[in-house]
Structure formats: structure tokens, C-alpha cells
Amino acid sequence: xxLDLDAKARGKREETKASNRQAIIDAARQVxxxxxxxxxxxxxxxxxxxxASGTFYNYFKSKEEVFQALQDETALRVRPRLRAxxxxxxxxxxxxxxxxxxxxxxxxNDHSTFATMRRNPEMQRVRIDTPEVVAGFDELRVDLERxxxxxxxxxxxxxxxxxxxxxxAFEIANHLVAxxxxxxxxxxxxxxxxxxxxxxxxxxxxx
Amino acid sequence: xxLDLDAKARGKREETKASNRQAIIDAARQVxxxxxxxxxxxxxxxxxxxxASGTFYNYFKSKEEVFQALQDETALRVRPRLRAxxxxxxxxxxxxxxxxxxxxxxxxNDHSTFATMRRNPEMQRVRIDTPEVVAGFDELRVDLERxxxxxxxxxxxxxxxxxxxxxxAFEIANHLVAxxxxxxxxxxxxxxxxxxxxxxxxxxxxx
Amino acid sequence: xxLDLDAKARGKREETKASNRQAIIDAARQVxxxxxxxxxxxxxxxxxxxxASGTFYNYFKSKEEVFQALQDETALRVRPRLRAxxxxxxxxxxxxxxxxxxxxxxxxNDHSTFATMRRNPEMQRVRIDTPEVVAGFDELRVDLERxxxxxxxxxxxxxxxxxxxxxxAFEIANHLVAxxxxxxxxxxxxxxxxxxxxxxxxxxxxx
Amino acid sequence: xxLDLDAKARGKREETKASNRQAIIDAARQVxxxxxxxxxxxxxxxxxxxxASGTFYNYFKSKEEVFQALQDETALRVRPRLRAxxxxxxxxxxxxxxxxxxxxxxxxNDHSTFATMRRNPEMQRVRIDTPEVVAGFDELRVDLERxxxxxxxxxxxxxxxxxxxxxxAFEIANHLVAxxxxxxxxxxxxxxxxxxxxxxxxxxxxx
DNA sequence: CATGAATGAGAGTTCATTCAT
DNA sequence: GATGAATGAACTCTCATTCAT
Numbered sequence: 001x002x003l004d005l006d007a008k009a010r011g012k013r014e015e016t017k018a019s020n021r022q023a024i025i026d027a028a029r030q031v032x033x034x035x036x037x038x039x040x041x042x043x044x045x046x047x048x049x050x051x052a053s054g055t056f057y058n059y060f061k062s063k064e065e066v067f068q069a070l071q072d073e074t075a076l077r078v079r080p081r082l083r084a085x086x087x088x089x090x091x092x093x094x095x096x097x098x099x100x101x102x103x104x105x106x107x108x109n110d111h112s113t114f115a116t117m118r119r120n121p122e123m124q125r126v127r128i129d130t131p132e133v134v135a136g137f138d139e140l141r142v143d144l145e146r147x148x149x150x151x152x153x154x155x156x157x158x159x160x161x162x163x164x165x166x167x168x169a170f171e172i173a174n175h176l177v178a179x180x181x182x183x184x185x186x187x188x189x190x191x192x193x194x195x196x197x198x199x200x201x202x203x204x205x206x207x
Numbered sequence: 208x209x210l211d212l213d214a215k216a217r218g219k220r221e222e223t224k225a226s227n228r229q230a231i232i233d234a235a236r237q238v239x240x241x242x243x244x245x246x247x248x249x250x251x252x253x254x255x256x257x258x259a260s261g262t263f264y265n266y267f268k269s270k271e272e273v274f275q276a277l278q279d280e281t282a283l284r285v286r287p288r289l290r291a292x293x294x295x296x297x298x299x300x301x302x303x304x305x306x307x308x309x310x311x312x313x314x315x316n317d318h319s320t321f322a323t324m325r326r327n328p329e330m331q332r333v334r335i336d337t338p339e340v341v342a343g344f345d346e347l348r349v350d351l352e353r354x355x356x357x358x359x360x361x362x363x364x365x366x367x368x369x370x371x372x373x374x375x376a377f378e379i380a381n382h383l384v385a386x387x388x389x390x391x392x393x394x395x396x397x398x399x400x401x402x403x404x405x406x407x408x409x410x411x412x413x414x
Numbered sequence: 415x416x417l418d419l420d421a422k423a424r425g426k427r428e429e430t431k432a433s434n435r436q437a438i439i440d441a442a443r444q445v446x447x448x449x450x451x452x453x454x455x456x457x458x459x460x461x462x463x464x465x466a467s468g469t470f471y472n473y474f475k476s477k478e479e480v481f482q483a484l485q486d487e488t489a490l491r492v493r494p495r496l497r498a499x500x501x502x503x504x505x506x507x508x509x510x511x512x513x514x515x516x517x518x519x520x521x522x523n524d525h526s527t528f529a530t531m532r533r534n535p536e537m538q539r540v541r542i543d544t545p546e547v548v549a550g551f552d553e554l555r556v557d558l559e560r561x562x563x564x565x566x567x568x569x570x571x572x573x574x575x576x577x578x579x580x581x582x583a584f585e586i587a588n589h590l591v592a593x594x595x596x597x598x599x600x601x602x603x604x605x606x607x608x609x610x611x612x613x614x615x616x617x618x619x620x621x
Numbered sequence: 622x623x624l625d626l627d628a629k630a631r632g633k634r635e636e637t638k639a640s641n642r643q644a645i646i647d648a649a650r651q652v653x654x655x656x657x658x659x660x661x662x663x664x665x666x667x668x669x670x671x672x673a674s675g676t677f678y679n680y681f682k683s684k685e686e687v688f689q690a691l692q693d694e695t696a697l698r699v700r701p702r703l704r705a706x707x708x709x710x711x712x713x714x715x716x717x718x719x720x721x722x723x724x725x726x727x728x729x730n731d732h733s734t735f736a737t738m739r740r741n742p743e744m745q746r747v748r749i750d751t752p753e754v755v756a757g758f759d760e761l762r763v764d765l766e767r768x769x770x771x772x773x774x775x776x777x778x779x780x781x782x783x784x785x786x787x788x789x790a791f792e793i794a795n796h797l798v799a800x801x802x803x804x805x806x807x808x809x810x811x812x813x814x815x816x817x818x819x820x821x822x823x824x825x826x827x828x
Numbered sequence: 829c830a831t832g833a834a835t836g837a838g839a840g841t842t843c844a845t846t847c848a849t
Numbered sequence: 850g851a852t853g854a855a856t857g858a859a860c861t862c863t864c865a866t867t868c869a870t
Contacts (some may be wrong), residue, residue: 038245052831167378171370192406201404452659466852577792585788611822612815
């Protein structure tokens with residue numbers, strides 16, 4: 001028995017044993033980022049691990065399930081930061097600026113996660129399906145609706161407003177990842193100015 | 208007489224060839240839209256056709272190649288409309304408004320194509336690789352740069368401006384596809400107002 | 415009609431029209447030599463031709479059939495030379511020496527044919543099946559039997575004698591093909607001396 | 622106790638692994654012999670087994686790889702016998718005679734292996750590539766060269782001498798396989814007499 | 829629980845052959 | 850008879866998943 005333990009201790013990088021789950025998620029993040037969701041196989045994931053193929057199925061039912069877990073985990077990491085930003089913000093402008101900056105910062109410093117997110121086929125679907133992610137976006141949405149109610153933002157369709165923020169954020173994030181000469185702060189200022197300026201010019205909503 | 212027959216023969220052949228190619232592309236568009244690029248197999252595509260499996264390979268070397276052809280074809284359909292819009296436009300505002308409207312209209316009335324485009328893993332990459340698509344985006348970019356030079360648009364980073372347009376356009380397009388109660392015209396007005404209003408508020412570019 | 419002819423005249427190397435059969439055989443010899451029988455496909459053969467794929471089947475039913483034709487043709491080229499050698503020969507020794515020399519000469523100067531013959535899976539079988547080839551070996555055998563009857567060669571099993579000649583001939587031929595420093599004449603002298611010397615030492619046959 | 626179980630478990634696994642590998646090799650030998658290398662497919666091989674198709678690839682990367690393993694295994698079976706023969710032999714004559722007899726015996730009693738070897742396209746190449754086989758022929762060659770040095774055999778080109786032995790051996794082996802009325806011992810005597818007699822008659826080598 | 833070989837469905841692809849032109 | 854695209858059986862190989870150890 002003790003022999004067994006020793007063997008494992010040697011074999012694995014002492015990975016806080018029992019956290020195989022984490023090892024799998026980490027491997028998945030890395031591999032997804034490298035190959036894209038469609039191209040990576042479960043084999044690729046476990047190969048990037050010290051575990052045996054069968055072990056995968058003790059933790060996840062399928063590739064899709066790890067992917068979901070990965071998304072959740074990712075959202076779990078950004079959300080607190082976004083929430084902190086929201087609390088710190090004194091004005092709607094500060095809130096938007098802070099959110100963009102936080103997101104861009106995250107993207108710039110957590111390359112592989114973002115790469116996974118972007119290069120992904122079921123991105124869309126997963127963004128909606130995964131509870132953590134839904135929650136993250138919902139919080140933003142709630143704030144937007146509050147801003148509309150309080151008159152800070154003109155009475156526009158919240159869906160479209162959300163879409164604009166998300167679209168601008170993700171697309172600019174792509175450039176941040178691709179180019180080295182763009183500064184996170186500049187990008188955040190750009191996005192904030194564009195969005196806030198744009199919002200003021202919005203037509204009233206048809207009711 | 209024999210010449211005539213030959214001519215006809217060749218005519219008929221060319222005809223079936225063209226129609227088979229189109230049949231494959233059409234089937235591909237449909238299937239990609241339904242299953243997403245990663246999940247669809249070459250078999251799925253030919254199954255949606257009355258051709259034999261081997262025939263696929265007379266026209267395309269791989270799944271990726273049909274996908275590219277599909278993208279090209281799609282770009283080929285929108286670009287003339289966008290170009291017409293550009294010519295008709297008297298002001299930058301009209302140009303932007305027209306472009307958004309054209310794009311949204313296309314998306315709303317050509318559902319499956321857009322679905323294919325969005326749900327796609329290698330979207331990003333393909334969008335860059337495919338010559339037709341590159342050209343389409345380049346044209347928009349050129350106009351943007353002209354607008355900057357002529358002072359109509361503040362001197363901002365054209366990459367980021369492009370990213371904003373593209374991001375807003377695609378993300379709103381998603382909602383158009385998902386919801387039935389959004390009007391193409393309203394969406395175009397929203398996007399135009401947001402973008403043009405935002406652009407005016409943009410900070411000067413660091414040089 | 416004349417147009418058609420012109421086109422062909424241009425397209426093909428004026429190949430004494432109607433001798434498409436020969437074109438196919440020639441292509442087959444070349445391709446078999448390059449890829450080996452098993453690995454070459456009918457496609458490979460017609461690709462090495464100016465003809466269309468379907469045309470192949472106007473001349474041969476299958477790959478196997480061309481191969482057989484190729485073997486026949488080959489045998490047809492060596493046999494007259496071997497026969498001439500036999501007629502010229504004054505003694506059994508001269509006959510054997512001449513046969514070896516002729517064969518080695520043929521091998522050395524008709525590389526690709528021999529390569530085809532050697533690298534071939536069904537070599538064995540075909541050597542037996544193909545009438546021309548059978549005939550070629552039978553002639554040699556008849557001479558051997560005559561030599562036995564006339565007492566020039568000890569009374570040994572003709573099959574084994576044949577096998578010895580054939581084995582030595584083919585195996586040495588391989589070295590001729592593989593090495594550049596072996597002279598056809600030396601090889602023939604070697605084989606002749608070995609065989610004739612050996613024959614004299616042979617045990618009487620059990621009857 | 623648990624240790625014991627583990628040991629047994631590992632034992633059983635290793636056992637099935639080894640037996641599966643052998644099952645595949647055996648099936649391959651049989652099928653290659655029946656259809657020839659070129660014509661047999663990996664499917665044919667596993668079909669001759671009670672394993673699943675995918676299992677093949679747990680043991681061999683390709684058809685070529687099994688073939689090589691098969692050749693190795695074959696050589697591994699004859700070589701010890703040839704080596705024993707060499708050790709027992711008191712004279713060069715005894716050595717040659719023993720080698721022929723051993724080889725013919727092997728051929729006669731291990732039909733399918735020899736059939737595989739003969740009917741094979743890449744015979745040549747494989748004979749050279751496979752380490753075991755190379756080694757087997759090298760040993761014979763070394764002995765030949767020693768015999769030349771010691772003056773037992775005239776100073777002839779060792780390549781050609783080898784070719785003669787090999788050619789005679791293989792070609793006569795064919796007859797042993799094809800005919801039932803040839804005795805292994807007679808064949809060995811024939812080949813030995815032919816070769817030894819022939820060797821004495823050989824011309825001096827050009828230097 | 830971990831392991832890793834076995835499984836077999838199914839993916840992509842090739843190719844001998846047919847047949848309308 | 851020549852053409853060359855269409856055909857579809859069959860092949861190689863991968864991979865998610867299971868299950869004995």
C-alpha cells in the first residue's frame with residue numbers, strides 16, 4: 001500500500017492528490033487553446049496529464065463536459081474582478097470603463113483561456129448554457145437595465161446594448177491578443193468612449 | 208453533325224459538373240448550419256445530396272475546402288450589395304447605415320449561411336484566409352481610412368474601429384437570428400447611431 | 415472530324431495511332447518498375463499515358479491482365495536472343511555461357527523490366543501462368559534434357575537443374591542491377607563456371 | 622495479499638498482450654501466405670483473428686510493421702538451427718551441406734512462412750531491412766569469406782557466391798514446396814554437390 | 829478508484845469499374 | 850472507340866468509451 005503511494009508521489013508532480021479533476025481541466029485548457037475544441041480529442045487531453053485514459057471518465061462524461069467546466073472556471077475567475085469593479089465604480093462611466101479594462105486585462109494575461117473561448121465552435125451555445133457564464137453576463141445586464149431605469153442610459157433595447165458591449169469587447173480582445181502594440185488601457189478607453197458616446201446618440205426605443 | 212453532338216455532349220457534362228458542385232455547396236451550407244463545422248462529416252454532406260460518396264472528392268479535396276468555397280460564395284453574395292450601398296451613399300453616415308442594413312438584411316434572409324459562419328470553430332482563421340472574404344473586409348477598411356483622412360471620423364486606430372463595427376454587427380446579427388421581434392431597420396438604426404455617436408466621442412490617437 | 419484528329423495529333427506524341435495498347439503496356443512497365451505491382455494502381459498507369467481512364471478497359475480487363483501482357487512482351491524480347499544463342503552454340507558449355515550472358519546483358523540494359531519482374535509479388539505465379547514465359551523456360555529445359563540424354567550432363571533431376579540455373583541467374587542479376595562495378599561478361603563467366611563445374615560433381619539420380 | 626493480486630493482475634494482462642500479439646502475427650503469416658503481401662489488407666489479418674479491428678493498431682502501426690515482425694520471427698527460428706549446424710560442421714563441405722539441409726527442412730515443414738517469403742513484393746527490401754534477417758545472411762557471408770581466406774574456397778567475389786547460394790537455395794525450395802516427391806536430403810545433396818563442385822571450377826577474381 | 833488494452837462504430841479517402849456523352 | 854465523371858465497396862486508421870484487472 002505504501003509502495004503504491006510512493007509510486008504515485010514520484011509519478012505525479014505531487015499534484016495535491018485527489019485533484020485529478022483540476023489536472024484534467026488544466027490540461028484541457030492548454031490543449032483546447034492549442035488545437036481548438038473541434039480538433040482536440042479526449043486522448044489529447046489525458047495525454048497532457050499523468051493519468052490513464054479511463055480515469056478521465058471518473059471525472060467527466062465527455063469532452064463537452066470538461067469544456068463546460070473549463071468555461072465555468074474561467075467565468076469564476078473574471079466575475080469577482082468584475083464585481084469588485086462594479087462596487088468601486090462611482091458612476092456608470094466608471095463602471096463601464098472598469099469592466100472593459102478588467103476584461104481586456106484578463107484577456108491579455110490569460111491568453112490561452114481566451115484563445116479557447118474564441119476559437120470555439122460551440123462558444124455561442126456554451127456561453128448560454130453554462131450557468132456560471134450566464135450568471136456573469138446577467139449581472140452586467142442587470143446593471144445595464146438599472147442604468148436605463150435611472151436615466152443614465154437612454155431607453156434602448158437591453159439585448160442590443162448587451163450585444164454591442166459584448167461584440168466590441170470580444171472583437172477588440174482579438175486584436176489585443178494578436179497585436180503587441182496595443183495597450184490594455186488604451187483599448188479600454190477606446191471601447192468606453194465609443195460605447196458611452198454611442199449610447200447617448202441612441203434613438204428612443206419603440207414600445 | 209458530329210461537331211454538334213460533341214458540343215452538346217460537352218455542354219451537358221459541364222452542366223452536370225456545375226450543378227453537382229453547387230449541390231455539394233448547398234448541402235454543405237445546410238449541414239454546417241445544422242451541426243456546426245466540427246461536428247459535420249463529409250459523409251453528412253454527401254448524404255444530403257443524391258450523389259455518391261466518392262463524387263465529393265471529384266470536387267473538393269476535403270471538408271475544409273468546401274467550407275472555404277462556401278465562405279467565398281457567401282462573401283461573393285454580400286459584397287456587391289455592400290458595394291452598391293457604398294456608391295449610393297452621399298455621406299459617411301449614410302454609408303455606415305446602409306452597410307449595417309445590408310448586412311442585417313442578408314443575415315435575416317439567409318439564415319443558414321450566417322449560422323454557419325457564427326457557429327464556426329475556424330471562423331477566425333478562415334475569415335482571414337479566404338481571399339474573397341479578406342477582400343470584403345479590406346474594402347470596408349479602406350473606406351474607414353478615407354473617412355479618417357477626410358476628417359469625417361476622428362483620428363482613431365482603424366483596427367479598433369473595424370473591430371468595433373465587426374463586433375457590433377456580428378453580435379447584433381446573432382440577436383436578429385435568435386429573436387423574431389427585432390426589425391432589421393431598427394437594428395441598423397441602433398448600430399449606426401451607436402457607432403457614429405461613439406466615434407465622435409473617441410479620444411485622439413497616440414502617435 | 416479533322417479537327418478531332420488534329421487535336422489528338424497534338425495531344426499525343428503521334429503514337430502510331432491505335433497502338434494505345436502499346437502505350438499502356440509501356441506506361442505499365444515504367445510504373446510497375448517504380449512502385450512495384452502491389453502498390454501501382456490502374457490510375458497510376460493511365461496517368462502515365464495520354465489516355466483517359468475508361469480507355470484502359472478497352473484494352474485490358476484489369477491490372478493483372480496488363481501485367482501478364484507485359485511479361486509476355488518481355489519474354490518475347492529475350493527469347494529470340496536466347497534462341498539465336500542456342501543455334502550459334504557449338505557445345506553445351508557455349509550454350510550455357512551464351513544464355514547467361516544474354517540474360518545478364520538483357521537485365522543490365524533493360525533495367526526497368528527486370529526491376530518489375532523482381533519486385534513482384536505474383537512473379538512466381540505469373541511466371542508459370544503466362545504462356546510466353548512458360549514457353550521460354552520450356553525451351554531451356556528441353557535443351558537441358560537433351561544434354562542429359564546425350565551424356566553431356568550427368569543424369570540429374572531436370573527440375574532441380576533448371577531451378578539452379580534460374581536461381582543463380584536471377585540472384586546474380588539482382589547484384590548486376592544493384593552494383594555498378596560488376597561486368598556482364600564476368601558475371602556470365604562466373605555463373606557458367608559455377609554451374610558447369612557443379613553439374614559435373616552432381617550425384618547420380620535415384621531412379 | 623493486495624500485492625499478490627496486483628502481481629497476478631499484471632501477469633494476466635501481460636499474458637493476453639503477448640498472446641494477442643502472437644495471434645496477430647500468426648494470422649498475418651497465414652493470410653500473407655494465402656493472398657500475398659500486396660493483396661492482403663489489415664482487415665484480412667484481423668478477420669483471421671477473434672480480435673477487434675482497432676486492436677491491431679495497439680500492436681502494430683501498419684501492415685508493413687507486422688510483416689517485419691513476421692520476418693524477424695521467422696529468421697529467429699531458423700538462425701539457431703543454422704548456427705548449430707555451423708558449430709557441428711567439421712569441414713566447409715559439412716557446413717554447406719548442413720546449411721542447405723536445415724533450410725530445406727525448415728521450408729518443407731514450415732510451408733506458410735516460406736510461401737509468405739517467396740510471394741512477396743518487398744521481399745528484397747525487407748530481407749535487407751530487417752535486422753534479424755540481415756544478421757542471418759551476414760553470418761553465412763562471414764563464413765564464406767573465412768573459407769575464401771583459408772583457401773578452402775577459391776578467391777571469388779563473395780557477393781556472387783552468396784547470390785548463388787541464396788538463388789539455388791530459394792529456387793530449389795520452391796520445388797520442394799510444389800512437389801511431393803522430392804526428398805529434403807536429396808535436395809540438400811544436390812545443392813551441396815552443385816555448389817561445391819561449381820566453386821572449385823570458378824575463375825580467379827579480377828583485382 | 830486507477831489503469832490501459834479492447835472494442836467497434838465511423839471518419840476520411842481511394843480506386844477499379846461503369847456508362848452517359 | 851475515347852472520354853472522364855459517377856459510383857460505391859472497401860480500406861486504413863482514429864477515438865470515445867467500456868471493463869477486466
